[in-house]
Every structure is written in structure tokens, then in C-alpha cells.
Amino acid sequence: MGDLRIRAVDGDGMLEQWRYVHNVVVPPAAMSLADARGRVGRYRLVNAYLGDELVGCSTVRPPVRDGAVATVIARVLPGFRRRGFGAVIYDDGLAHARGLGARTVETCVLAVNEDGLRFAGRRGFVEVDRYVLDGEADEWVDLRLTAPDGQ
Numbered sequence: 001m002g003d004l005r006i007r008a009v010d011g012d013g014m015l016e017q018w019r020y021v022h023n024v025v026v027p028p029a030a031m032s033l034a035d036a037r038g039r040v041g042r043y044r045l046v047n048a049y050l051g052d053e054l055v056g057c058s059t060v061r062p063p064v065r066d067g068a069v070a071t072v073i074a075r076v077l078p079g080f081r082r083r084g085f086g087a088v089i090y091d092d093g094l095a096h097a098r099g100l101g102a103r104t105v106e107t108c109v110l111a112v113n114e115d116g117l118r119f120a121g122r123r124g125f126v127e128v129d130r131y132v133l134d135g136e137a138d139e140w141v142d143l144r145l146t147a148p149d150g151q
Contacts, residue, residue: 070102
């Protein structure tokens with residue numbers, strides 16, 4: 001784990017890597033490079049590397065609304081799961097969200113992503129909503145962190 005590096009997305013090469021992980025983990029929400037570019041200015045996007053190998057990515061949507069609600073999403077490529085990388089990526093995103101003043105943290109997981117739902121549950125998230133977007137068939141789960149420190 002000492003070799004895991006977390007780097008803020010900088011430039012199209014890193015953004016393409018972020019997009020790749022995003023699209024592998026959440027294929028129903030696959031996005032183009034142009035879509036991903038639209039997120040760079042609004043959200044904190046990071047990639048995680050083991051040595052030079054891409055392991056995962058994360059998105060932190062800054063706090064909004066009076067409750068200072070931030071969204072932290074950690075994604076790990078299937079071949080790297082259950083090795084602690086998700087925890088490191090998540091902890092980095094949570095610390096960033098807290099540093100921005102987040103008092104409440106939420107996340108969103110594709111309902112068929114059982115690994116993601118188990119991970120969120122172990123971190124203290126509880127389900128607050130399930131839904132299918134208009135015109136789509138995939139079910140999504142919104143979760144809210146109940147533990148104050150997310151550990």
C-alpha cells in the first residue's frame with residue numbers, strides 16, 4: 001500500500017484514465033471525454049496508482065445546501081478490489097470533503113455493484129434512496145454517512 005499514489009487529475013491523459021475507471025465501474029453512466037471535462041471544473045477528480053498502474057479514481061462533489069452536503073465516490077477497478085485501495089482512496093476524498101466544510105457526506109452506488117454497497121456499509125453509510133432515472137433501467141442507491149468520521 002505504500003506505493004499507492006493519489007494524484008489530482010491534470011490534463012486530458014489523466015482525465016482519460018479517470019474516465020476509464022468511471023466507465024468500467026459504472027457502465028450505465030459511461031461518459032465521453034467531453035462529459036468528463038465538464039466535471040473537472042466543478043468537482044475534485046483524482047486517480048490512484050500502484051506504482052505506474054491505474055487502480056482507481058474518485059470524485060468529490062463539494063458541499064452544497066445549508067447542511068453542507070458533499071458527495072464522495074471512490075471507484076476501484078475490479079482486479080484491485082479487496083486489497084485496501086478503496087479505503088485509501090475513500091479516506092482521501094473524505095478528508096478533502098471535510099476540509100471543504102462538509103458536515104454530511106453522501107455517496108451513490110449502482111445497485112448491482114455489490115462490492116460497492118458492502119464497502120459503503122462497512123464505512124458507515126446507510127441507504128436513503130433507491131431510484132431508476134427516467135428512460136433508464138438501472139437502479140441506483142443513494143447512501144448517507146452516519147458515522148461522524150466515516151471510519
